[in-house]
Amino acid sequence: MPEDPYSLIERWMKARSFLVIGKSVTRADAIEKILGRAKYVEDFLDGALFAKMVLSTEPHARILGIDDSAALRIKGVRRVITARDVPGINEVGYALPDQPLLADKKVRYIGDTVALVVADDFEAALRGAEEVDVKYEPLPHILDPLEAMERTDVLIHEENGSNIAFRTKVRKGDVEEGFSKADVVVENEYRTHRQDHIYLETEAALAVPGLDGRLTVITAAQHPHLAQKIVAKVLGVNWSDIKIIVPYLGGGFGGKDDEGPLVAAKAALAAYLTGKPVFLEYTREESILVHPKRESTIIKYKSGATNDGKLVAAEITIIHDTGAYANRGPFILWRATVHATGPYKVPNVKVDGYAVYTNKVPQGSYRGFGNPSAQFAAESQMDLLAEKLGMDPVEFRLKNLLRPGDDTATGQVLEDSVGIAEALEKLAKVADWKRKRETYGKDTGRFRRGIGVAVAWHGISTSRGVPDWSNAYLKVERDGSVTVHTGIVEIGQGSPNSSHRQIVAEVLGIPPEKVKVVYGTTDAPDTGATHASRGTTVGAIGPFIAAAKVRERLERLASELLHAPVEQIEFVNGIIKVRGTDKQITWEKLIDEAYKRGVEVSATGYFFLPKGKFDDEKGRGFAYPAYSFIAMIAEVEVDTWTGVTRVTRVWPALAAGKIINPQQVEGQIEGAVAQGMGYVLMEQFVFDERGRILNPNLTDYVIPTALDMPQVMKPVYVEDLFKYSPFGAKGVGEMALIPAPAAIANAVAHALGIRFTQLPLTPERILLTLRGEK
Amino acid sequence: MYYLLPDFRFVKPETLREAFRELETEGAAPIAGGTDLVIDMKVGRRKPDKLVYIAHLPELNGIRDAGDSIVIGAVTKLQSIVDSELLRKHAPVLPEAVNEMASWQIRNIATIGGNLGNASPAADTAPPLYVLNAKVVIKGLGTERVMPVREFFVGPKKNALRKGELIQAIIVPKVAGEGVGMSYVKIGRRQAFTLSIVSVATLVKVEGNEIVDARVALNAVAPTPVRAPHVEEALKGSKATAEVVMKAAEEVLKDISPISDVRASKEYRRLLSVALTRESLLTSLRRAGVKVEV
Numbered sequence A: 001m002p003e004d005p006y007s008l009i010e011r012w013m014k015a016r017s018f019l020v021i022g023k024s025v026t027r028a029d030a031i032e033k034i035l036g037r038a039k040y041v042e043d044f045l046d047g048a049l050f051a052k053m054v055l056s057t058e059p060h061a062r063i064l065g066i067d068d069s070a071a072l073r074i075k076g077v078r079r080v081i082t083a084r085d086v087p088g089i090n091e092v093g094y095a096l097p098d099q100p101l102l103a104d105k106k107v108r109y110i111g112d113t114v115a116l117v118v119a120d121d122f123e124a125a126l127r128g129a130e131e132v133d134v135k136y137e138p139l140p141h142i143l144d145p146l147e148a149m150e151r152t153d154v155l156i157h158e159e160n161g162s163n164i165a166f167r168t169k170v171r172k173g174d175v176e177e178g179f180s181k182a183d184v185v186v187e188n189e190y191r192t193h194r195q196d197h198i199y200l201e202t203e204a205a206l207a208v209p210g211l212d213g214r215l216t217v218i219t220a221a222q223h224p225h226l227a228q229k230i231v232a233k234v235l236g237v238n239w240s241d242i243k244i245i246v247p248y249l250g251g252g253f254g255g256k257d258d259e260g261p262l263v264a265a266k267a268a269l270a271a272y273l274t275g276k277p278v279f280l281e282y283t284r285e286e287s288i289l290v291h292p293k294r295e296s297t298i299i300k301y302k303s304g305a306t307n308d309g310k311l312v313a314a315e316i317t318i319i320h321d322t323g324a325y326a327n328r329g330p331f332i333l334w335r336a337t338v339h340a341t342g343p344y345k346v347p348n349v350k351v352d353g354y355a356v357y358t359n360k361v362p363q364g365s366y367r368g369f370g371n372p373s374a375q376f377a378a379e380s381q382m383d384l385l386a387e388k389l390g391m392d393p394v395e396f397r398l399k400n401l402l403r404p405g406d407d408t409a410t411g412q413v414l415e416d417s418v419g420i421a422e423a424l425e426k427l428a429k430v431a432d433w434k435r436k437r438e439t440y441g442k443d444t445g446r447f448r449r450g451i452g453v454a455v456a457w458h459g460i461s462t463s464r465g466v467p468d469w470s471n472a473y474l475k476v477e478r479d480g481s482v483t484v485h486t487g488i489v490e491i492g493q494g495s496p497n498s499s500h501r502q503i504v505a506e507v508l509g510i511p512p513e514k515v516k517v518v519y520g521t522t523d524a525p526d527t528g529a530t531h532a533s534r535g536t537t538v539g540a541i542g543p544f545i546a547a548a549k550v551r552e553r554l555e556r557l558a559s560e561l562l563h564a565p566v567e568q569i570e571f572v573n574g575i576i577k578v579r580g581t582d583k584q585i586t587w588e589k590l591i592d593e594a595y596k597r598g599v600e601v602s603a604t605g606y607f608f609l610p611k612g613k614f615d616d617e618k619g620r621g622f623a624y625p626a627y628s629f630i631a632m633i634a635e636v637e638v639d640t641w642t643g644v645t646r647v648t649r650v651w652p653a654l655a656a657g658k659i660i661n662p663q664q665v666e667g668q669i670e671g672a673v674a675q676g677m678g679y680v681l682m683e684q685f686v687f688d689e690r691g692r693i694l695n696p697n698l699t700d701y702v703i704p705t706a707l708d709m710p711q712v713m714k715p716v717y718v719e720d721l722f723k724y725s726p727f728g729a730k731g732v733g734e735m736a737l738i739p740a741p742a743a744i745a746n747a748v749a750h751a752l753g754i755r756f757t758q759l760p761l762t763p764e765r766i767l768l769t770l771r772g773e774k
Numbered sequence B: 001m002y003y004l005l006p007d008f009r010f011v012k013p014e015t016l017r018e019a020f021r022e023l024e025t026e027g028a029a030p031i032a033g034g035t036d037l038v039i040d041m042k043v044g045r046r047k048p049d050k051l052v053y054i055a056h057l058p059e060l061n062g063i064r065d066a067g068d069s070i071v072i073g074a075v076t077k078l079q080s081i082v083d084s085e086l087l088r089k090h091a092p093v094l095p096e097a098v099n100e101m102a103s104w105q106i107r108n109i110a111t112i113g114g115n116l117g118n119a120s121p122a123a124d125t126a127p128p129l130y131v132l133n134a135k136v137v138i139k140g141l142g143t144e145r146v147m148p149v150r151e152f153f154v155g156p157k158k159n160a161l162r163k164g165e166l167i168q169a170i171i172v173p174k175v176a177g178e179g180v181g182m183s184y185v186k187i188g189r190r191q192a193f194t195l196s197i198v199s200v201a202t203l204v205k206v207e208g209n210e211i212v213d214a215r216v217a218l219n220a221v222a223p224t225p226v227r228a229p230h231v232e233e234a235l236k237g238s239k240a241t242a243e244v245v246m247k248a249a250e251e252v253l254k255d256i257s258p259i260s261d262v263r264a265s266k267e268y269r270r271l272l273s274v275a276l277t278r279e280s281l282l283t284s285l286r287r288a289g290v291k292v293e294v
């Protein structure tokens, strides 16, 4: 087949020398961002009405009525919008149809959106929101997921008949038989907590009716086409009547995957009903109260091994407190369930997962997506088993890590692209693991050093058979510059501005400066979301294939013009040469000839990821097309007087396929270490007895600063290429966060000789435990 | 981000006298850096009708050598305190503590008078000023009072000011010298840019091998910052050794009455109070020239 995507991918996978791939090419947006010229949603604000949300003050209540008369009396207030005003469909749940955009019959957490007040200026909007009088009939509320699972007298979603929103399972072999062969067994209950994304830019949207012939929403979202779908659904119009533009995003980490389309829909609804541009931006307090958080979990984990250090069985129950709505909870739970064994060969596995409704802020997407908590449990177990066996934790892991040809807990055989064992071996050497593991942990003074290790895996793309594809438009302009359109967004990670440009430049043999990537727009084909570490590995296949198609056409043209066989044509930095001769033509000239001679230099790049099937009934089958892997070693020092833990150094090792841009990858690793460390050591929410968050601000929700950061060492890379991606790249964005909680907790356990099964490891928890007061 | 500020009038008086006039009215409040007050107004904790700006008034500004003491004007920026050679030399515990506050940006608008005026139990300038035996100069229209900083704090967010009064200055006695050591230790929820869970300032004076004076103060463990007289008594006249410090620090539990809040539990604050009193005393002794090892 001409221009067949598989053969194009294969051709370029064989490349052994590169012009720009694998180099730290400076990203296209660097200067704009450093100079403060980059525009974010709010920067487009000019003469719009302001919208303000009215939030539920009740954890669980029936709405008896909403009186907006006092609000409407305020000068400048134009309209108060409630569920009744929604022209299309108010229900916007992602995984289950359980969530209204604006609460209609009930509210289910303190922070549920009840109404929108639209006014001429923000002061009127804020005053108006204070004056909207919502009459509630309070209902009993439930905050504890274990209690919610048991009870049916109080139902958070009556139509569901139970507070269990979703169940998952994985089965392999026979766990009872497995445990009967075990020489050592470890059983524990782990608890992890919610985490907020604290993106610099809170949720924001500016909806402008009629701009570019459509209702255009400039919004902070991670998937423009999903925002388009939700907006169109709420307004009851065609998707093509809605245009979404995502400018630079001030961070997302998953949070704007969930809340992005909803803030867009709220602004769009107000714009649609008033006929005017409307701006809505969450305050920090609203952002924290309203948007979904990292999963809070209870994980019961039993695992066993034989004396020669082989895992024989794992039996795991995972309970996710999914809060008031399922949101993406079922997908998060699914990922946790499938990854719960860790990247190990375990012959007998039984995992059961439950996502449970409570009257708290919903659970949502956050870098790692259910996996950091699962790996925390799995990797704590691995250390405990190693200890019982008297084995070094690295050695014990190496005996069990997946290798090419092994099958996972779901029974899927991984033929290739499994570089984790090599990565861990190399990492242990560069971190001087053996010596430190023997010397640290023996301190007896005030400060105790410890070193810990954890590994993790993370499935690439959407799970199971859920369709996933990449798509992009590429055109070479007549002057030889190249424009690429993609739906991938620039969220700080840099993929459209670095890896996409490099990939297109490499394939076309031109300098990256010639490539302009237009991103974050529904005017590009649906490229899927910028989440799940897929911006480059899946997102960039579209631009890659489009470029590879154009390259083949241009090779044929060059061969004609230069009178040489196609195989001898080379494209190097904008010069097209015949290998071994001085015959050449410039890129600009070649493009000009293409325009004159009827060679098309625009193309779409489309690729549909081949997948297998997962049997939900049996809990077996295909889970992901490939996995990225990471190993991490962390060094800590614990102050036994104060309980304060300092993470001093972190060594990462990635087996994530081809590293397209090392500088960008290091940026992702460092940021993820910061978030992972913050999560383990300091970040936590305090809820009151009604489920209200008591610290919805940056004074009391504490995230790390530069002074808290450990030294993050140069990563070890094992380039275990993935066969369905540009140059074999796998995902990187989430990776370093996933093992961070486990690596740090294992290091603390090594330092103190005390195992913590509950996060976070705040100074308070550590000191009270040391003194036996907890 | 958009927050609603309550309606208020803003006045910028030409003179200190005019400032006092403006402050006479009901509902008037002075504003210096605004780093406490504006936030309180945005979240609705406070609703003053009139803000009287004072940070530009020269009578309230600057750090001055007054012989055996140093006078710090109330609107002196926190960063000027960190950078002051005079304070570093004669009362180093104050710049040490202020350097742990907020961030460089905030320290360049926030004032020392504001930190006292706000009267938070967690105020970071309080423990060092307590152990320095500093005094506040309080001025009103035609009135002036001077009181120890310790008496200025009367409860959470409550101070000793009467209507129409301002803090004009803080008087810090010069105490550093031979045999004197002082230090500040702060524990927050991260390494920088955060409020105290507990902080301790100590000052010791050693003659020969004997502790002849000891002063200990803590924040965030009682309705106001406190001195720790039980610890001080246990130290005075004792040998300057680690053993003495380790034991004396336990007395701090008699001097504090911590509560549990979103930042920490009272149990943790109690443990931390002992630990930080030890750490700060050991550091102060070392700075006084005593060799102590734990």
Ligand SMILES: Cc1cc2nc3c(=O)[nH]c(=O)nc-3n(C[C@H](O)[C@H](O)[C@H](O)COP(=O)(O)OP(=O)(O)OC[C@H]3O[C@@H](n4cnc5c(N)ncnc54)[C@H](O)[C@@H]3O)c2cc1C
Pocket (backbone or CB within 6 Å): B029, B030, B031, B032, B033, B034, B035, B036, B037, B038, B039, B054, B074, B075, B078, B100, B101, B102, B103, B106, B109, B110, B111, B112, B113, B114, B115, B116, B117, B118, B122, B123, B124, B125, B161, B165, B166, B167, B168, B193, B194, B195, B196
């Ligand atoms: C991000 C951030 C971090 C912070 N970190 C810390 C920290 O680590 N430690 C800490 O202790 N504080 C911290 N603060 C609190 C605050 O910055 C300090 O308390 C600061 O010193 C207040 O000074 P100001 O000039 O801004 O006070 P303002 O906000 O102007 O005033 C505070 C109060 O004092 C009154 N007042 C001001 N000046 C006078 C005067 N001369 N006489 C009488 N009353 C007066 C005002 O009426 C008001 O009630 C932080 C604040 C922020 C925003």
